[in-house]
Amino acid sequence: MSSSQSGVKPTTVVDSRGTMCPGPITDLFRAYRNASIGDIIELQATDPAAKSDTEAWARRSGNEIIAVIDEKDYLRIQVRIIKKGR
Amino acid sequence: MQQPSLNVVVVGGGSGGTLSANLLAKQLGDQISIGKASVHLVLGSQEHIFQPGYLHVAFAGQDPTEIVREERSLVNKNVHLVEEPAQRIDLKSQLVTLASGEKIHYDYLIIATGSVPNPKAIPGLSETSLNFHTSPEESRKIWNVIQKFDGGHVVVGIAGVPHKCPPSPNEAAFLIDDHFRKHGTRDKVRLTFLTPYPRPYPAEPMSRVVEPLFKEHAIEVVTFFNVESVDSTKKEIYSLEGESLSYDLLIMVPPHRGADVVINSGIGDVDGWIPADKNTMRITGYENAYAIGDATNIPVSKTGVTAHLQAITVSDNIVSAIRQRKDLYKYNGRINCPFEMGSGKAAFVVGSYDMPVKEIRPSRIGYMMKKGFAMFYWRTLSGSFDWLFGLYFGKTQTVESA
Numbered sequence: 001m002s003s004s005q006s007g008v009k010p011t012t013v014v015d016s017r018g019t020m021c022p023g024p025i026t027d028l029f030r031a032y033r034n035a036s037i038g039d040i041i042e043l044q045a046t047d048p049a050a051k052s053d054t055e056a057w058a059r060r061s062g063n064e065i066i067a068v069i070d071e072k073d074y075l076r077i078q079v080r081i082i083k084k085g086r
Numbered sequence: 087m088q089q090p091s092l093n094v095v096v097v098g099g100g101s102g103g104t105l106s107a108n109l110l111a112k113q114l115g116d117q118i119s120i121g122k123a124s125v126h127l128v129l130g131s132q133e134h135i136f137q138p139g140y141l142h143v144a145f146a147g148q149d150p151t152e153i154v155r156e157e158r159s160l161v162n163k164n165v166h167l168v169e170e171p172a173q174r175i176d177l178k179s180q181l182v183t184l185a186s187g188e189k190i191h192y193d194y195l196i197i198a199t200g201s202v203p204n205p206k207a208i209p210g211l212s213e214t215s216l217n218f219h220t221s222p223e224e225s226r227k228i229w230n231v232i233q234k235f236d237g238g239h240v241v242v243g244i245a246g247v248p249h250k251c252p253p254s255p256n257e258a259a260f261l262i263d264d265h266f267r268k269h270g271t272r273d274k275v276r277l278t279f280l281t282p283y284p285r286p287y288p289a290e291p292m293s294r295v296v297e298p299l300f301k302e303h304a305i306e307v308v309t310f311f312n313v314e315s316v317d318s319t320k321k322e323i324y325s326l327e328g329e330s331l332s333y334d335l336l337i338m339v340p341p342h343r344g345a346d347v348v349i350n351s352g353i354g355d356v357d358g359w360i361p362a363d364k365n366t367m368r369i370t371g372y373e374n375a376y377a378i379g380d381a382t383n384i385p386v387s388k389t390g391v392t393a394h395l396q397a398i399t400v401s402d403n404i405v406s407a408i409r410q411r412k413d414l415y416k417y418n419g420r421i422n423c424p425f426e427m428g429s430g431k432a433a434f435v436v437g438s439y440d441m442p443v444k445e446i447r448p449s450r451i452g453y454m455m456k457k458g459f460a461m462f463y464w465r466t467l468s469g470s471f472d473w474l475f476g477l478y479f480g481k482t483q484t485v486e487s488a
Contacts, residue, residue, distance in 0.1 A: 018364070019385035020442060022288030026247045029282050029312050030357070032326060033246070053284050060310045061327035084326050085314050 007067040007078045010042035011035070017046045017074050024050035025057065028079070035081045040066065043077045051075055092123045092408055095182050095192035097172045097347070099129040099157045100137075101467065102379035102393030103198030109401035109469040111164035114408065118164045123408060126190055128168040128182060130199065130345070132157055136463050138390065138424070140218040141254060143225040144337075145232070145261035150222030160467050172199075175351040177372050194374050194404045197353075197360060198397070199345035201250050201380035201388055207341050208245055210316035215338040218258065219250065228337060232265055237274030238334030241323065244281050245313040246341025250380055250388040253425040253435055255279070255339045256287055256296055260428035262337070263303045277305050278331065280323070280338070282312040291445035292425070292435055299427055299448075313338065342388070344381060359383035364439065365416035367400050374407075376400045387435070391422045395482045398472060402483070413487050420482045424456040432456045 014031045016024035024045040031041045043054060051068060054077050058065050062083035069076040094114075096107045107127040117123035139153030161167060168190070174183040175197065182190045203219040205212035218225040242259045249255075259279045266272040279286060279300065286300055286307050287293040300307055312326040316336065323338075324330045343349070344358020353369070354360050360377040361370040364384045369375040378400055379393030386392055399417040406413045419439030426432045431448035432455070446452075465471060475482075 016385075020437075020439075021290065022283055023385045025283065025288075029247050033312065034356075049290070056284050057310050083328055086324055086328060086330075 007042065007069050007076060008040060010078060011039040013042045013044065015044045016050065017044050019045070020047050021049045021053070023047065025053045028054060028057070032081065032084070035084065037081055037084060039081045041079045041081065043079065044071075044074055045077065046074045048075075051077060054079065091121070092117070092193045093126065093191060094123070094194045094196070094404055094408075095126045095128060095190055096196045096198060097128045097175065097182060098198035098200060098345070098379075098381070099127060099131065099134060099161075100198060100200045100379065100393065101390040102200075102397045103127060103196065104134065104157065104160055104467045105394055105397040105469055106196050106198060106378065106401050107165045108160075108162045108467060109397065109472075110404060111162035112469055113401065113405045115164055117408065124166055125164065126166045126168055126192075127161060128170075128172045128184070128190070129157055130171045130347075132169060134160055134467075135222065136460065137219075138251065138254075139460065140222065140225040141257055141261065141426070143222055144216075144218035144228035145258060145265055147229050150226050153222055155464060160464065162468070172347045173350070175347060175353060177351075177353060177369065177375050180374070192374075194407070195376065196397075196400055196404075197348070197369070197375070197377040197381055198379050198393065199348055199381045201248075201342040202345055202358075203249075203340045204343045205245070205340035207343070208313050208315060210318055211245055211313065211338065211340060214316045214318040215245065215336040215340075217338060217340055219254070219339055219342075231335065232262065235271075235275075235335055237271060239276045239278065239332065240335045240337070241278045241280055241331060241333040242337045243279050243308075243311075243339070244283075245338035247282060248388060249339045249342050251423065252288065252387050252389070253292075253423050255281070257426045258337060258339075259300070259305050260303065260426060263305060264428045272304075277303075278333075279305050279307050280311050280313070280331065281307070281309055284309055289435065289437070289443035291443050292433070294445055295433065295447055296427070303428065342380070348381065355383055364419065366403060366414065367396050367417065376403070386419050386439075387421045387423055389421065389423050391420075394466065394475070395420055395479070398475075399483045402485075411487075413485050416484045416486065418482055418484060420479060422479065424452075424459065426453065426456060 437443035
C-alpha cells in the first residue's frame with residue numbers, strides 16, 4: 001500500500017460518516033458494483049472497523065488500497081479498483 | 087377534493103405507514119371530529135403482509151394466508167383511506183398525485199413506501215434463485231421445492247446490499263438446516279452461506295454468536311462474495327470479486343431499492359432511498375415532510391421495528407406542530423431485530439446510534455418472544471399498545487422543548 005498525505009482525486013466519494021458497521025462496508029460495496037476498472041473509490045468513515053474491513057476485502061478481492069488518510073474526526077480510505085468480475 | 091384546514095398524508099400502508107396513520111387519527115381525534123384536521127393513508131396495496139412471516143412460510147410450511155390481512159381492517163375509522171397508489175410526490179408544491187391523476191394537497195407528509203426487492207439488478211438471479219422477500223407465494227415456492235429436494239449443494243445468502251431484515255439470510259440457513267435434519271436428509275445436503283460481508287453476520291458481536299453455531303450445524307461460509315451474476319444453465323454463481331460457486335438449489339436475498347414513486351418523483355438517491363435526518367426523520371430540506379422505515383437512507387437496519395419506532399416519533403412531531411407545541415421528538419436509532427438460530431431458539435440484534443450492537447446468545451425464551459410478537463403484530467398497528475413497547479424497549483426517543 002502506498003499512501004500520501006492527502007490522497008489522490010477520487011472517481012467516487014462515499015460518505016459513510018456517522019454510520020456504524022456494516023454501514024461503511026455496505027456503502028463501499030454499492031459503489032464497487034457501479035465502479036469501472038481504474039476508478040478510485042474514497043470511503044469516508046467514522047467507524048474504526050471500516051479500515052480493517054476494507055483492508056480485508058481488498059486483500060481478498062485483489063483491489064488496491066492506495067491511501068488511508070486520517071482526518072482527525074474520520075478516515076478517508078482510497079481504493080483503486082483493479083479487479084472486478086471474471 | 088375538499089380539504090379540511092390541516093391535512094396529513096401518509097403514503098404507504100406497511101408497518102410504519104399504518105401505525106403512523108392510526109397514531110395520528112387517535113391523537114388528533116378531537117381536531118378530526120370538528121373538521122380541523124384530516125389524515126389520509128394512501129395505499130400501494132389493499133393487503134397488509136406480515137413480512138417477517140415469509141421465513142416460516144418458506145422454511146416451516148406455514149400457511150401463507152396466515153400472514154396476510156386486509157389493510158382496511160387494520161385502520162382507525164378516523165383515517166381516510168385512499169385505495170389507489172401514489173404516482174408522484176411533489177415536495178415543493180406539497181402535492182401527492184394518485185394513479186388516477188387526482189392530487190391531494192398536504193400540510194404534513196409521511197413517506198412510508200418501504201423497499202422493493204430487486205432481483206433483476208443481478209443478471210440471472212430472478213430466473214434462477216428462489217427468494218423469501220418478495221411475496222407469500224414466492225416464499226411458498228421454497229417450501230414446495232425443499233419438500234422434494236433429495237440432496238445436493240444448497241446455497242443460501244445475500245445477493246446484494248442493502249436488503250431488509252438483516253438477520254433473515256442467516257435465519258434462512260438455520261431453518262433450512264433444521265428442515266433437512268427433521269426430514270433425515272441433512273447428510274445428503276451440503277449447505278453454504280454466501281455473504282458480501284467479512285463475517286457470517288455483518289455486526290461483529292452477533293457474528294461471534296453465529297460463527298460457532300454455523301460450524302456446529304455444518305453450514306459452510308463464503309465471505310466477501312458480492313454476487314455479479316448467475317448462470318442457470320451451468321448452475322454457477324459468480325462474484326464481483328472474481329470467484330464462482332456451483333449450486334443445486336439457490337436461495338438468495340436480492341438487493342433492494344426504493345419504491346417506484348420515490349424514484350419517479352426524483353426525491354431519492356441513485357437507488358431511491360430518501361435522504362432524511364436520522365433523529366427527526368425530516369426529509370432533507372423540508373420542515374413538514376418526513377420519511378420513515380425502509381424508505382430512507384438513514385443508517386439503521388431496514389426492519390419493521392425501526393419503522394414502528396420512527397412512526398411514533400414522527401407522529402409525535404406532527405401532533406406537536408399541529409397543536410402548536412414546541413416539543414421536538416428525536417428517534418435514538420434503537421433496533422431490535424428478532425434472529426432465529428434454529429432448534430427453536432432465537433436472539434435479538436439490539437443497538438442504537440449510541441450503543442453498538444451487543445452480543446446476545448439465542449434462547450428458548452427469545453424464540454417464544456419472537457413467536458409472541460408475530461401473533462401480537464396486528465394489534466400493535468392500532469397504536470394502542472405503545473405503552474408495552476415503552477416497557478420493553480425503554481427510551482426510544484428524546485424530546486427537546488424550545
